[in-house]
Amino acid sequence: MLEYQYDGTFPGLLTAIFDAFNRKEQPDAILRPGAQGLLFASVYAVETSEEKADRVWAGIKRVGGNTTCEHLYHAFLSLDEQVEMAIFSYSKHLFACNAPVMTDLAHPDVLKVHKLDRMVLREAHRVLMFLRFEQAADGTYFAPFAPQYDVIPLVIGHFKSRFADQSWIIYDTKRGYGFYFNTQTIEQITIENPTFGSATGKLRQGTEHPDEDKWHELWRSYFKHISIAERKNLTLQRNFMPKRFWKYLTEKRL
Amino acid sequence: METLQKLEILSSAAKYDVSCSSSGSSRMNTPGGIGNAAKAGICHSFTEDGRCISLLKVLFTNSCKYDCAYCINRRSNDIPRAAFTVKELVDITINFYRRNYIEGLFLSSGVVKSADYTMERLANVAKQLRLEHKFNGYIHLKAIPGASPELIHMAGLYADRLSVNIEIPSEPNLQLLAPEKDFQSVLNPMGLIKTGIEQSREERRIMRKSPVFTPAGQSTQLIIGATPDSDRQILTLASGLYTQKSLKRVYYSGYNPTNLYDKRLPALAAPPLRRENRLYQADWLLRFYQFGVNEIVNDTNPDLDLEIDPKLGYALRNPHLFPIDVNRADYHMLLRIPGVGVKSAKMILAARKFRRLNSANLQKIGVVMKRAQYFITCNELPAASVQDLSPERVRSILTMSERRKQLPDAVQLGLWG
Ligand code: SF4
Numbered sequence: 001m002l003e004y005q006y007d008g009t010f011p012g013l014l015t016a017i018f019d020a021f022n023r024k025e026q027p028d029a030i031l032r033p034g035a036q037g038l039l040f041a042s043v044y045a046v047e048t049s050e051e052k053a054d055r056v057w058a059g060i061k062r063v064g065g066n067t068t069c070e071h072l073y074h075a076f077l078s079l080d081e082q083v084e085m086a087i088f089s090y091s092k093h094l095f096a097c098n099a100p101v102m103t104d105l106a107h108p109d110v111l112k113v114h115k116l117d118r119m120v121l122r123e124a125h126r127v128l129m130f131l132r133f134e135q136a137a138d139g140t141y142f143a144p145f146a147p148q149y150d151v152i153p154l155v156i157g158h159f160k161s162r163f164a165d166q167s168w169i170i171y172d173t174k175r176g177y178g179f180y181f182n183t184q185t186i187e188q189i190t191i192e193n194p195t196f197g198s199a200t201g202k203l204r205q206g207t208e209h210p211d212e213d214k215w216h217e218l219w220r221s222y223f224k225h226i227s228i229a230e231r232k233n234l235t236l237q238r239n240f241m242p243k244r245f246w247k248y249l250t251e252k253r254l
Numbered sequence: 255m256e257t258l259q260k261l262e263i264l265s266s267a268a269k270y271d272v273s274c275s276s277s278g279s280s281r282m283n284t285p286g287g288i289g290n291a292a293k294a295g296i297c298h299s300f301t302e303d304g305r306c307i308s309l310l311k312v313l314f315t316n317s318c319k320y321d322c323a324y325c326i327n328r329r330s331n332d333i334p335r336a337a338f339t340v341k342e343l344v345d346i347t348i349n350f351y352r353r354n355y356i357e358g359l360f361l362s363s364g365v366v367k368s369a370d371y372t373m374e375r376l377a378n379v380a381k382q383l384r385l386e387h388k389f390n391g392y393i394h395l396k397a398i399p400g401a402s403p404e405l406i407h408m409a410g411l412y413a414d415r416l417s418v419n420i421e422i423p424s425e426p427n428l429q430l431l432a433p434e435k436d437f438q439s440v441l442n443p444m445g446l447i448k449t450g451i452e453q454s455r456e457e458r459r460i461m462r463k464s465p466v467f468t469p470a471g472q473s474t475q476l477i478i479g480a481t482p483d484s485d486r487q488i489l490t491l492a493s494g495l496y497t498q499k500s501l502k503r504v505y506y507s508g509y510n511p512t513n514l515y516d517k518r519l520p521a522l523a524a525p526p527l528r529r530e531n532r533l534y535q536a537d538w539l540l541r542f543y544q545f546g547v548n549e550i551v552n553d554t555n556p557d558l559d560l561e562i563d564p565k566l567g568y569a570l571r572n573p574h575l576f577p578i579d580v581n582r583a584d585y586h587m588l589l590r591i592p593g594v595g596v597k598s599a600k601m602i603l604a605a606r607k608f609r610r611l612n613s614a615n616l617q618k619i620g621v622v623m624k625r626a627q628y629f630i631t632c633n634e635l636p637a638a639s640v641q642d643l644s645p646e647r648v649r650s651i652l653t654m655s656e657r658r659k660q661l662p663d664a665v666q667l668g669l670w671g
Binding site: 101103104105106107111125128129130131132133134135141143158161162163164165166215217218219221222223225226227228229230231232233234235236237239240241249250251252 | 257258261262265266268269270282283286287288289290292296297298299300301302303304305306307310311346349350352353354355388510511524525527601604605606607608609611612615618619
């Protein structure tokens with residue numbers, strides 16, 4: 001049994017793929033730090049190299065095009081237990097066919113990558129749906145979110161073009177980093193002394209804009225009155241809007 | 255009156271308009287502006303009735319000079335009336351938008367003074383949002399029947415979508431419930447909008463900078479169950495609207511018992527949700543599955559079967575077309591297999607170029623094998639097909655497992671938006 005260990009980064013995984021090809025090896029597992037190792041396996045420690053990673057990435061791009069690259073990267077973000085091996089086998093298949101294989105859905109690893117890609121994109125879409133801004137006293141709009149996968153970077157562009165004339169912060173409270181947009185440029189930030197509650201991300205009393213409560217009240221009232229009582233169907237509501245998002249929702253938060 | 259109170263009244267009054275879609279437009283933000291439209295639309299919340307909230311859906315006013323039997327806003331109802339000012343509406347829209355509550359505004363209204371007076375007010379809200387506030391989010395306006403072509407044209411220049419609701423699916427029943435209205439008054443603005451869209455498309459082919467006219471097209475709504483109109487009448491009307499008026503969407507709204515004092519209306523205990531759901535499924539067959547109306551409803555079956563979905567109904571009425579070989583059949587036929595949706599049909603086409611597909615592959619691609627198994631052959635020994643078992647038998651097997659699920663309107667998932 002042969003086990004590759006890498007540093008858990010995407011370039012690290014690409015390096016692992018490079019090494020496997022180079023050493024003509026077929027690892028039985030490619031493991032990130034903290035993953036459950038194989039019994040009695042011989043271990044090869046991958047040393048992340050930007051250069052090797054770039055070469056693999058360029059190869060995937062040349063054969064599979066940008067869409068393949070995106071699929072693989074999104075799948076990686078899922079942190080699924082088998083994602084490394086799926087990406088490795090997918091790449092082997094891709095290079096063997098020397099043509100895009102993303103629609104070869106009867107191939108188990110292509111299907112796996114396809115499904116993980118969809119899953120991660122669905123979570124990214126949910127950020128677009130359920131993220132809520134609150135205006136802080138200084139005028140900045142603040143939105144906390146803790147997506148299941150690290151997808152905030154995928155949606156920043158959407159918010160930048162949409163809310164181009166307001167300064168905002170979108171903060172991943174689970175991963176402790178976010179993005180600040182000052183109406184011109186975006187920078188990645190970490191907040192050392194948060195003025196928001198850690199559970200909901202709601203701004204603390206006194207730090208929000210004086211009008212903020214008024215808009216909350218109007219939105220909640222709208223939310224209530226637009227529903228038709230005779231058609232009440234809470235199961236349907238929960239299917240579309242899983243409970244784990246409620247803590248961000250102005251209309252659902254207590 | 256306080257804005258909060260107005261919002262309560264004017265959103266409650268708007269809730270029976272089921273459309274809340276923000277799709278179909280890809281309007282971009284402008285320099286210094288706010289907002290853009292997402293082509294596929296985005297839902298931002300879901301109400302307790304499980305419907306998507308994408309837009310701020312309100313009436314400009316719930317006062318109305320008409321007295322349509324089925325409408326809560328009819329003039330003979332003694333209810334609190336309110337009207338927004340343009341500024342109030344603009345403020346709420348922009349502030350909701352900035353907080354990512356909504357994709358934009360869906361503005362409708364009762365008719366006050368005249369059709370023109372009302373239409374002008376609606377168009378002005380859109381105009382202010384676009385010009386003074388550089389708002390590029392989604393705007394859906396109601397076109398008021400009887401309004402002048404100029405005003406409808408102006409509305410179309412600022413709106414992403416316009417809609418005129420037919421509400422009652424047949425002329426005689428419309429006459430009965432809304433004697434002041436007729437079909438022609440609704441069809442006229444639809445024609446104007448259609449021409450506007452075609453003209454602007456033509457102009458933009460020649461000059462790319464020519465103004466867009468309702469890029470997300472037009473839609474309408476039909477009330478289901480307030481009148482004895484059959485599903486066949488309803489779907490024939492819908493299909494005509496899609497093909498002749500190029501409508502983007504027809505919405506079906508199960509009649510919610512209101513104005514019970516009016517004896518022209520049926521006494522329903524609850525809105526006919528199941529029928530409404532079946533109509534949406536049939537509508538999808540028309541729009542995305544290449545079905546003709548006559549394949550869904552006909553002389554012998556003027557109404558949809560409430561127990562099974564219309565596609566399964568079609569398959570059971572036409573067992574001679576099955577089983578279909580998924581490794582050979584064209585897209586059109588793949589779409590007719592119960593359990594195969596548009597997505598999985600496309601995936602089958604793509605995946606079978608690489609290798610022949612077996613039932614495990616199909617299952618993993620997303621085909622609902624529990625249903626599809628009676629209607630397909632694939633790369634392995636065929637299971638018992640609908641021909642071997644008889645349509646009646648397949649029907650009873652499938653409705654049994656359906657009933658066990660007991661999920662109210664589960665199929666409706668994915669149909670909204
Ligand atoms: S015209 Fe419209 S708002 Fe007025 S009563 Fe008829 S349906 Fe209701």
